[in-house]
Amino acid sequence: MAENDKIIDEVVANDYKYGFTTNIEQEFAAVGLSEDTVRFISAKKEEPEWMLDWRLKAYKAWLKMEQPKWQNVHFPEIDFQSIIYYAAQKRKKVINSLDDVDPEIRNTYDKLGIPIQEQKLLAGVAVDYVMDSESVITTFRESLKEKGIIFCSISEAIREQPELVKKYLGSVVPQRDNYYAALNSAVFSDGSFVYIPKGVRCPMELSTYFRINAENTGQFERTLIIADEGSYVSYLEGCTAPMRDENQLHAAVVELVTHDNAEIKYSTVQNWYPGDKEGKGGIYNFVTKRGICQGKNSKISWTQVETGSAITWKYPSCILKGDNSIGEFYSVAVTNNYQQADTGTKMIHIGKNTKSRIVSKGISAGNSQNSYRGQVQVHRTADNAYNSSQCDSLLIGDKCGAHTFPYLEIKNSTGKVEHEATTSKIGEDLLFYCNQRGLTNEEAVSMIINGYCKEVFKQLPMEFMVEAQKLLSISLEGSVG
Amino acid sequence: MLSIRNLNVGIAEKQILKDFNLEIKPGEIHAIMGPNGTGKSTLASTLAGKEDYEVLSGEVSFNGKNLLEMSADERAREGVFLAFQYPVEIPGVSTTNFMKAAVNAKRKHQGLEPMDAKDFLKLMREKMTLVEMNKEFTSRSVNEGFSGGEKKRNEIFQMAMLEPSLCLLDETDSGLDIDALRIVANGVNKLRDYKRSFLVITHYQRLLNYIVPDYVHVMYGGKIVKSGGKELALKLEEQGYDWIKEEVGELAN
Ligand SMILES: Nc1ncnc2c1ncn2[C@@H]1O[C@H](COP(=O)(O)OP(=O)(O)OP(=O)(O)O)[C@@H](O)[C@H]1O
Ligand SMILES: [Mg+2]
Numbered sequence: 001m002a003e004n005d006k007i008i009d010e011v012v013a014n015d016y017k018y019g020f021t022t023n024i025e026q027e028f029a030a031v032g033l034s035e036d037t038v039r040f041i042s043a044k045k046e047e048p049e050w051m052l053d054w055r056l057k058a059y060k061a062w063l064k065m066e067q068p069k070w071q072n073v074h075f076p077e078i079d080f081q082s083i084i085y086y087a088a089q090k091r092k093k094v095i096n097s098l099d100d101v102d103p104e105i106r107n108t109y110d111k112l113g114i115p116i117q118e119q120k121l122l123a124g125v126a127v128d129y130v131m132d133s134e135s136v137i138t139t140f141r142e143s144l145k146e147k148g149i150i151f152c153s154i155s156e157a158i159r160e161q162p163e164l165v166k167k168y169l170g171s172v173v174p175q176r177d178n179y180y181a182a183l184n185s186a187v188f189s190d191g192s193f194v195y196i197p198k199g200v201r202c203p204m205e206l207s208t209y210f211r212i213n214a215e216n217t218g219q220f221e222r223t224l225i226i227a228d229e230g231s232y233v234s235y236l237e238g239c240t241a242p243m244r245d246e247n248q249l250h251a252a253v254v255e256l257v258t259h260d261n262a263e264i265k266y267s268t269v270q271n272w273y274p275g276d277k278e279g280k281g282g283i284y285n286f287v288t289k290r291g292i293c294q295g296k297n298s299k300i301s302w303t304q305v306e307t308g309s310a311i312t313w314k315y316p317s318c319i320l321k322g323d324n325s326i327g328e329f330y331s332v333a334v335t336n337n338y339q340q341a342d343t344g345t346k347m348i349h350i351g352k353n354t355k356s357r358i359v360s361k362g363i364s365a366g367n368s369q370n371s372y373r374g375q376v377q378v379h380r381t382a383d384n385a386y387n388s389s390q391c392d393s394l395l396i397g398d399k400c401g402a403h404t405f406p407y408l409e410i411k412n413s414t415g416k417v418e419h420e421a422t423t424s425k426i427g428e429d430l431l432f433y434c435n436q437r438g439l440t441n442e443e444a445v446s447m448i449i450n451g452y453c454k455e456v457f458k459q460l461p462m463e464f465m466v467e468a469q470k471l472l473s474i475s476l477e478g479s480v481g
Numbered sequence: 482m483l484s485i486r487n488l489n490v491g492i493a494e495k496q497i498l499k500d501f502n503l504e505i506k507p508g509e510i511h512a513i514m515g516p517n518g519t520g521k522s523t524l525a526s527t528l529a530g531k532e533d534y535e536v537l538s539g540e541v542s543f544n545g546k547n548l549l550e551m552s553a554d555e556r557a558r559e560g561v562f563l564a565f566q567y568p569v570e571i572p573g574v575s576t577t578n579f580m581k582a583a584v585n586a587k588r589k590h591q592g593l594e595p596m597d598a599k600d601f602l603k604l605m606r607e608k609m610t611l612v613e614m615n616k617e618f619t620s621r622s623v624n625e626g627f628s629g630g631e632k633k634r635n636e637i638f639q640m641a642m643l644e645p646s647l648c649l650l651d652e653t654d655s656g657l658d659i660d661a662l663r664i665v666a667n668g669v670n671k672l673r674d675y676k677r678s679f680l681v682i683t684h685y686q687r688l689l690n691y692i693v694p695d696y697v698h699v700m701y702g703g704k705i706v707k708s709g710g711k712e713l714a715l716k717l718e719e720q721g722y723d724w725i726k727e728e729v730g731e732l733a734n
Contacts (some may be wrong), residue, residue: 017585137631263674346557357502380636380675394572400646406564424572424573427568428533430569430571432529432531432532432569433565433568433569434554434571435530435552435554435557436529436530436553436554436557436562436565437557437579437582437583437586437639437641437643438554438557438558438583438586438587438590439557439582439583439586440586441554441555443582447570447574447578447579448572448573448574449583451572451573451574451575451622454573463641
């Protein structure tokens with residue numbers, strides 16, 4: 001109950017507690033997007049020629065593409081010329097030790113509850129801190145290096161691991177994959193890079209903490225994780241942003257690659273600013289996440305807890321190419337007030353005996369709209385493919401909506417696909433029943449939500465499970481009378 | 482323990498309870514009988530604090546406190562328990578977790594620490610035995626897929642867990658088979674003590690063979706129109722409500 005108390009206290013005390021800004025001296029790219037912007041970013045990052053060419057190719061592709069309109073979300077047209085595509089802290093060039101990190105930035109991460117200090121970090125979690133367009137610092141990298149693990153910012157990887165980056169960047173999400181992926185490919189500024197060598201089990205959780213700070217700025221990070229044969233890594237990303245009245249764009253790309261017998265577990269706790277109670281402001285979160293199980297017996301598992309953003313548009317997917325490979329998607333998506341989420345997954349079965357599992361838990365409250373969109377493709381080559389999907393919707397109150405859009409494409413008759421969907425509602429009778437047993441509305445909702453999301457929460461690393469539970473209670477504050 | 486004075490309650494513009502009066506002393510069992518739609522569940526829900534019911538006037542004091550000023554969850558923590566006529570299903574929450582939350586909410590209210598896991602499980606086992614409930618039910622979501630009778634038994638189990646001082650039983654006997662009726666009644670009897678009071682709403686005298694009441698009241702038109710001992714229930718069983726309605730009619734004339 002003590003834990004519960006804390007949650008309620010926080011619920012009462014806070015709306016969006018991550019909504020402060022950091023005062024640091026920053027430098028920006030000129031407003032708007034042109035070939036010059038792309039060149040500017042590339043030059044700022046001291047990138048090699050091949051990288052600039054890669055970006056320009058993406059930029060040219062993007063110019064010819066159109067914004068997708070098929071999602072079940074509604075928002076005013078985005079003016080891509082009013083966004084700043086690069087913001088970074090003005091600072092001395094090289095950060096060699098933690099002491100070199102700007103105290104204001106340290107302060108920010110302290111306030112967010114993730115101090116940049118190796119000894120104080122959650123036991124066994126290495127963190128890459130990304131603010132706006134720059135990676136601030138990556139912790140624990142020396143001890144990881146001893147095992148041959150590379151964990152650094154993508155900018156650094158471009159400079160120092162060109163062969164790996166050239167080989168894998170865009171191999172899962174090509175530049176012209178979709179409108180926002182093309183945009184990201186042209187202007188991405190930072191993100192994390194992970195390489196786990198053959199046979200290595202990464203001894204700690206790897207984590208990136210994304211923070212949008214600057215005004216009118218888009219965040220376009222790029223993450224690339226490669227698990228070589230027989231390796232294993234668990235990776236977690238967290239995201240927050242200050243409260244601002246305008247909408248801010250976040251268009252990230254994440255690519256995962258697993259070789260034979262390798263496994264990547266990718267978890268997200270997304271808490272971008274969702275806008276205020278009237279639906280003003282908030283982050284547009286348009287993200288492309290995709291992993292490929294390249295090798296046999298490999299596994300990719302996506303777990304996401306999505307509570308923030310005004311609009312979420314995101315479908316972490318698995319391409320199951322290697323025989324016997326496994327793809328998993330566990331998702332909790334919460335929408336409250338005027339938030340809109342259109343999220344789900346794609347499981348693409350190509351190899352034999354490939355398996356996928358989808359567990360999606362949508363929670364809608366207030367006036368929000370929550371859509372699950374999931375696709376299962378079983379290709380001709382995928383003998384004995386198996387998919388099970390469980391899509392549950394929970395409604396709190398009666399002004400919100402939940403929608404489910406499952407798509408099936410089965411081209412091999414030996415496959416087996418199971419789909420189950422439920423809708424439940426936290427209505428007055430249910431709350432009264434809980435009240436009658438001594439629980440307040442907040443306690444009742446928190447209990448029901450935690451029960452409802454159990455299957456997803458238990459996929460998260462322990463420390464983040466508690467975090468995720470708290471986050472949910474906070475997001476649903478005031479959703480019942 | 483419970484004192485209801487001139488209680489008037491309405492719902493959706495319609496007055497249901499009309500100048501309702503009742504006194505219950507510690508340790509007493511009161512049975513309320515009466516035709517459908519006379520306001521028995523309304524009484525129980527109002528006492529439990531359901532917001533749809535609008536208290537127009539009247540007073541209710543519970544252990545010396547003004548019950549009507551408390552929220553539903555506060556009343557529960559103060560020791561009012563309602564065994565629902567139609568128990569609700571709670572998706573995704575096991576009976577064990579539900580009871581853990583409820584027991585600890587009450588303990589917190591009493592200034593006690595949360596119960597430790599071992600003691601809690603011991604308490605669960607003890608109370609499950611009381612209502613002869615199968616262990617399997619406690620790991621399933623509360624009431625989800627339970628049969629009508631199983632839901633009712635689960636209500637009594639929860640009552641036993643929470644050890645309330647006022648137990649309101651709204652037609653707990655309906656939907657129970659003969660064995661279950663005996664089990665539920667036994668459960669209630671074991672919970673009976675000199676402090677704990679019961680208000681038992683029922684349509685059938687049969688229940689009162691097992692749970693022997695101190696008083697039987699007949700409710701009609703939103704108020705108690707006749708009170709007596711347990712023999713009143715027998716008379717109702719034999720003769721129905723017509724003679725009561727006649728008497729009330731005469732009184733009204
Ligand atoms: N939400 C509501 N809106 C309108 N009328 C209602 C509502 N709830 C209850 N009533 C009415 O109030 C009256 C009393 O209902 P109540 O449930 O208290 O009766 P009861 O004595 O418990 O009946 P039963 O023996 O059938 O359980 C009924 O006429 C019922 O239709
Ligand atoms: Mg009734």
